[in-house]
Amino acid sequence: MIMRPTPSRRPVTLRRSWLFTSGMDERAQAAALASGADVLVPDLEEFTAPADRLVARPRVAALMSRCRALGIVAAVRINRLTGDGWDDLRGVMPGSPDAVFLPYVESADEIATLDRAISALEAELGLPKGTTEIVPTIESALGFIHIQHILAASERVRACLLAAEDLTADLGAERGPDSLELNHLRSRFHVECRAAGRVAIDCPYNYRDMQAQAEDLAWARRIGLKAKCAVYPEQVAQIHAAFTPSIAQVELAKELVARFEAARRGEPIGDALVESPDYHTARRLLTRDAEFKTWTA
Template sequence: MTPHRPRRPPHQRRTWLFVPGNDDTAHAAALRSGADAIVVDLEEMTSPQGRPDARRRIAAFLPRAQATGTIGSVRINKLEHDGYADLEGVMPGQPRAIFLPHAESAAQLAALDSALADIERRLDIPPGSTEMIPVIESAKGLVNLGALLQVSPRITCCMLAVEDLAANLGARRTPAGDELLYARSRFLIECVAAGCVPLDLPCTWRSAAVLERDMEQSTQLGFASKSVVYPEHVPAIHRALTPSEADMRAARALVEAHCAQQDNGGAVAPGSAWIDYPERNNAKQLISRYKLFNPTE
């Protein structure tokens, strides 16, 4: 039995695990994975002929996810494709968020906002309670991102895709991922400026070693939330994004040592190492993140 966990607000959702829409086994595995949010996918992971059945399965699955405290969400198709049918099929399950793929224009997001408002009214769902998460998969979407994030207050998070984005840019994919470093940086800056939580691109290499390097780059840039395509990646991502009590105590000791160093006019106590401001700042960030998940401490 999957234990109940408190439902996390946007800035505490570390992992968004994507699963196929019509695979009950994958749905159950996703719940067991411990991911903070599950994205049941009607786009790439579900064939067009499988979508009608998948919508029914998703509508039934979403309340189960919510009952455990997991954020249940759905990636629909573009509205001009099967998106409207997707919404009609899954909204009775009251997803917490709807992912819109290939977001490039304000008009796309305004149309989704309008469609959600209509369905919420018809189904007696609290107005405005369904979040919208644009998925950025092209250069056009990335350069328009600042404007896209202003379309609706429903937009609390935004996701950067990886393989379609790389294809659009003509980038040659490598395990190091340096080919998408600028895109990740630009995406993060635009989201932070708009007050929106940026969801980093998924690591689509299964290797644990590649994931470790990817998370090192992700956290260096400043990401604190990540989309996921392999359930086994979830624990490692959580470890990277969740400071332990030991981490917090070490960080606090470093900050105190830096304060003492400054109080002594920059002199280093015998047996101690010099502490630079970047090290102190990193430690203060870690303490702040620890408090985010442990507010009573």
């Protein structure tokens, strides 16, 4: 199967915020749509009660077109295939979701099975072949150690999400607003996804502490992460600010690059030496800025 990019769909590398919302609550969905998130993920698993799923599925399918009208990538999280996942998938696929999240993935077989099911529904519903992405969610130690097999299980996998609460529980760790218990895995998760050529979606910040989240985002940006799961609409703006080069950052980066390259040519620059690591960081920031501007144009 060949995964062809959709011209109107924001590229996966430029999806900074992945906002989860209720599959049932229309007020929550409206707030999520208004947040400016890059990706909206109505969740039929944790955010929707089992008794509500029958009614929620067509609502989620209808929400897909509202997302696309606003330039938002339209995703959905279904339940595990051993639970309500099959019914969820059949219920939402008429809306042609851009991406389907699968929770608690621990093996490549789960992704391969979902791939086949999506392919069958694309053909049945007359949807473009191969355009529905799959986003595995890593929520256990077993899933984590199988991550390379999971990421390689389907060409539909373009990004992967690291969970927070279930993963912490599986590890028997103590949760805290500084995320100390998960930071070692967040770092490795980023490396694993980069090695596989996939986008790492950082775990959600489940505390309503904006200052602590700002510090958490600064740490995530520092290690190279560029995408974050959000669970509250008010988190989106802060995520975008952290993962989008600002005008001031771009101007400083241009200055650092110019001064470093002038010094390399032997031109006098005074006492303000630009170190090589800062030069390369500035160049990467300018490249990132150019990617956003090209997409916007």
